[in-house]
Amino acid sequence: MSRRSTEPGTFREPKQKRTREQLARILTAADSLFSEHGYAGTRLEDIAALVPCSMSAIYDRFSSKEQLLHYMHRQGTEAAIAMIDQIQPVAVSDTDLREVLPGALQVGLEMIRQFGGRRRAVLERMHSDPILLELELELRNALVASGQRFLLAYRHQIRHSDPPLAAAQAMRLMILLTEERQAPISSSKDLHLNDEMFIQETCRMVVGYLGIPPSD
Numbered sequence: 543m544s545r546r547s548t549e550p551g552t553f554r555e556p557k558q559k560r561t562r563e564q565l566a567r568i569l570t571a572a573d574s575l576f577s578e579h580g581y582a583g584t585r586l587e588d589i590a591a592l593v594p595c596s597m598s599a600i601y602d603r604f605s606s607k608e609q610l611l612h613y614m615h616r617q618g619t620e621a622a623i624a625m626i627d628q629i630q631p632v633a634v635s636d637t638d639l640r641e642v643l644p645g646a647l648q649v650g651l652e653m654i655r656q657f658g659g660r661r662r663a664v665l666e667r668m669h670s671d672p673i674l675l676e677l678e679l680e681l682r683n684a685l686v687a688s689g690q691r692f693l694l695a696y697r698h699q700i701r702h703s704d705p706p707l708a709a710a711q712a713m714r715l716m717i718l719l720t721e722e723r724q725a726p727i728s729s730s731k732d733l734h735l736n737d738e739m740f741i742q743e744t745c746r747m748v749v750g751y752l753g754i755p756p757s758d
Contacts, residue, residue, distance in 0.1 A: 564595060569617070572589050574592065580662060581667045585608050616677065623688040637747065638696075644742075649746060650716065651723070651741075689710075689717075690709040693752070699754045701755075702753045715751070
């Protein structure tokens with residue numbers, strides 16, 4: 543029986559462990575091929591061969607490469623939101639954003655690398671796929687809202703005149719910077735930062751914009 547869903551980016555998740563593991567292998571293979579060849583240069587047959595699995599194992603869940611990418615996009619964004627929610631502070635008055643933010647950015651870098659293939663495919667495809675574009679807007683707003691909640695947990699430190707606005711803008715900045723870092727067109731070698739420097743400078747921008755004074 544088909545597990546496909548009519549809602550963009552979703553389908554009935556498999557209950558059996560073996561089936562879930564096969565789905566994970568399909569997504570990993572697709573991420574790898576999208577990263578190397580882009581969306582246009584990857585076929586479902588290529589994904590099946592890399593898994594390896596039968597074509598029916600893919601078509602049982604996804605009617606097309608487009609539907610597979612829709613699902614991958616939602617799944618990756620929801621994983622990022624769950625990651626942000628997990629690092630919410632327990633005791634706000636005893637926590638310092640300047641201490642927590644570097645670790646959060648490190649996790650974000652690792653996630654964008656893990657899902658870099660699907661992000662490349664989404665950026666390549668969304669302007670010719672209205673469903674994917676709508677999904678991108680929906681999920682991007684959800685991701686920004688999650689990051690905004692995270693930053694506003696440190697509202698006691700924020701000195702910006704409009705903390706909710708500042709938190710949302712800061713999250714957008716972090717998303718753009720981490721995505722640009724993984725873009726196929728890289729910056730000049732003279733401007734390239736290693737991970738430690740990238741995190742340090744991004745934290746400096748975010749903390750400064752939020753109006754949080756530097757640590758002693």
